[in-house]
Each structure stands twice: as C-alpha cells, then as structure tokens.
Amino acid sequence: MPTEHDWITTPVTADLLRGALDVEHTERGVLPHRLPARARAQCTDPQLASAESQPSGVRLAFRTRATAVELDTLPTKRVYVGAPPRPDGVYDLLVDGRPAGRGSVTGGNTVTIDMIAGTAALRPGPAGTLRFTDLPDGAKDVEIWLPHNETTELLALRTDAPVAPTPPSGRKVWLHHGSSISHGSDAASPTTTWPARAASLAGVDLINLGLGGSALLDPFTARTLRDAPADLISVKIGINLVNTDLMRLRAFTPAVHGFLDTVREGHPTTPLLVVSPILCPMHEDTPGPSALDVTSLSGGQLQFHAMGDPAERASGKLTLGVIRDELARIVAQRAADDPNLNYLDGRELYGESDVAELPLPDRLHPDAATHLRIGERFAALALTPGGVLTGRTA
The missing domain is CATH 3.40.50.1110 (SGNH hydrolase)
Known part of the structure; x- marks a missing residue:
C-alpha cells in the first residue's frame, strides 16, 4: 500500500464522471444527479428525489498508471421497517473494460422508511472509504461504477499515480x-x-x-x-x-x-x-x-x-x-x-x-x-x- 505521502488526491469533477447529467457541489464533495437541476425543481416528490440521486449507470472513468485507488464517499442507505436488512451498495471496478474488483462502503447516512405509515426519517452517519489495490501496472482505463441503488456523495479520489479523464471512446x-x-x-x-x-x-x-x-x-x-x-x-x-x-x-x-x-x-x-x-x-x-x-x-x-x-x-x-x-x-x-x-x-x-x-x-x-x-x-x-x-x- 502507498504511504500517506505517496497518495495523489484528484478533485472529482464532471469530466471524470460518465452517466450523470448534473453534478451538485456540496460542502464536502460532489453529488451526481441523473436529472438536471431545472427538472428536479419542478417536482418535490421524495420518491423521485431519491431515485434520480441514486447513481444507476454513473461511473468514474479515468486513465492512469496507478496500482492503488481509494475513493471516499458518503452513501445514503435505506432501511425498510419490518423488512430484512438491505445489503450495502456495491461498487464495481473495471480495468480496460473487464471486471477487476467489487467493494462496498459501510456507514453513511440512513433513511428509515415505514411503507405502511408513509414516513421516512434521516439519520446522519460517517463517510467511508472504498479501496482497490494490486491493479495491473501500466497505463489503463479505470471505471468505478457507483452503487445503482444508493445515493452516493463523492468526497475524495486518491491514487498512487496521476489520473486524467478517459478520452472519448467513440462508441454510440x-x-x-x-x-x-x-x-x-x-x-x-x-x-x-x-x-x-x-x-x-x-x-x-x-x-x-x-x-x-x-x-x-x-x-x-x-x-x-x-x-x-x-x-x-x-x-x-x-x-x-x-x-x-x-x-x-x-x-x-x-x-x-x-x-x-x-x-x-x-x-x-x-x-x-x-x-x-x-x-x-x-x-x-x-x-x-x-x-x-x-x-x-x-x-x-x-x-x-x-x-x-x-x-x-x-x-x-x-x-x-x-x-x-x-x-x-x-x-x-x-x-x-x-x-x-x-x-x-x-x-x-x-x-x-x-x-x-x-x-x-x-x-x-x-x-x-x-x-x-x-x-x-x-x-x-x-x-x-x-x-x-x-x-x-x-
């Protein structure tokens, strides 16, 4: 693992994201959205707000020689009263388009939903860190697909080598x-x-x-x-x-x-x-x-x-x-x-x-x-x- 002095911190910006149509800047980082701000302003339905902020199809995409990657996130998890516990959201790692790892972030905010009473209560929680190590050496395209069912605020991206946005793929x-x-x-x-x-x-x-x-x-x-x-x-x-x-x-x-x-x-x-x-x-x-x-x-x-x-x-x-x-x-x-x-x-x-x-x-x-x-x-x-x-x- 890199030491504290080996890490390079790269701000998470819109050019590192694919699949998001808007990026909200928060006090601690950025929150990807799948509907633009103007659309969100036209409907205050909590169901829609939760759904569009869950980053289904949204991924970080960058080119790097790094062999270790850390991503600090603040997830928002859902708990349904009376139902079995939901597993933590899953992050998928792709290297040059091929599956290379999978992980989760514990902690985070929790929304407790009572579907019978029609209520929801938010409890703030701590951020966590996703970590992938032992990536292949050499230049490569890396994608980190965010949990499709868990609102995910992105706080910090750290690597042991510089990163750059992935060039356009030319794909449809x-x-x-x-x-x-x-x-x-x-x-x-x-x-x-x-x-x-x-x-x-x-x-x-x-x-x-x-x-x-x-x-x-x-x-x-x-x-x-x-x-x-x-x-x-x-x-x-x-x-x-x-x-x-x-x-x-x-x-x-x-x-x-x-x-x-x-x-x-x-x-x-x-x-x-x-x-x-x-x-x-x-x-x-x-x-x-x-x-x-x-x-x-x-x-x-x-x-x-x-x-x-x-x-x-x-x-x-x-x-x-x-x-x-x-x-x-x-x-x-x-x-x-x-x-x-x-x-x-x-x-x-x-x-x-x-x-x-x-x-x-x-x-x-x-x-x-x-x-x-x-x-x-x-x-x-x-x-x-x-x-x-x-x-x-x-």
Missing part, C-alpha cells in the same frame, strides 16, 4: 428511460442491471434514466431526454403508471404522444424505441394501485399485490395489457411519419415461460439472474447489429 451513446426495473431494482451490482449488461454486450455507452417509481411520462423527464446527448434512445413505459394508478386511458394516449413529441424536438431522426412492460402477472389484467402486502411483511418478506378491480378497465383504468395495446397502436400511427421509431413488446424480454422459471420475488421486480437475462435479450433484439435500434424494423 444509448440513452434509456424506464422504471425501477430499468433503474436496477434487485440487480446484484451496478454493472449487472439489465441496461448495464445490455450496454456492455453491445459496446455502447449508457446513460440510464431508469427512475424507480417515477417513469410517469413527466414533461421534465421528456425534456431531459430531449436535451441529453444520444445516438440511440429507448423509453420503457407502463408499470409505474399502473402501480401508482396515476391516469386513465384518456390521459395516457395524449401523454405518450406529448412525451415522444418532446423527445423528437431534440432528436428528430435518432433511432427511438418504445418498450412496453415486461410480464407482471398481478397487473396484466388488474389495474393498480400496487400496495405493500402487510401479511408478507410481517413474515420478513417484501411483496406487493394489486388493489384494483379488472372490471374497472371499462372506465379507463390502465392495466399492462391495455398499455401494451395502446403503445403498439400509437407507435404504428406515428411510424408512418417517423421511420426511425419502433416498438418492442416487453414480453420478448421477460414473458410467460420466464415467469415459471424465474418468478418475480416480490411480484413486481426481477431478481439478479433475470436482470442478466433481460439485458442479454435487449442487446440481441435492440442494440447489436441488425437490432431494432440499429437497423432492423420491428
């Missing part, structure tokens, strides 16, 4: 928006969320706007997509609109059109893919909202159930089946004037046969193995040569 930038599934809920690590896995397989650079609980066709999210750099764009629409019971079919159709219109203002000809929900049996034909299953929570499990009545579809309440039909119709209508717009049925990523083999543990989110499967399928269907986003017409 894939901009993706979706729900907690796209965010990475229940994935094993930040590089194994399904979008990160798909991006790795396809050799593209990911900007992940998967926002847990907040893929709600918000205009500020559409404007964020409009203004972000992108060579390929996908938007996964549906499950959050059902499980929040946010709108009816009458509002849904023009909201989708408006969302796509806004994205097209900034990316008029960029390949754009609309993805409908993966299979979720409890909401296929039953509207939302989703609610916590109190019985399962008392047994130490976190599970959800559908609160709606299938008969309510007649009054315009949304189900996943209704949403898939309408998204397919909307895309077909728009594609007559937009040849770079396509549709992908989410059940091609996770469908009937998958439910039997890999059921959703909490009835809503896929597990770690399913994330890998979805990522592999999305890469093959959409991102690799001949895919929906790269040349094949759906």
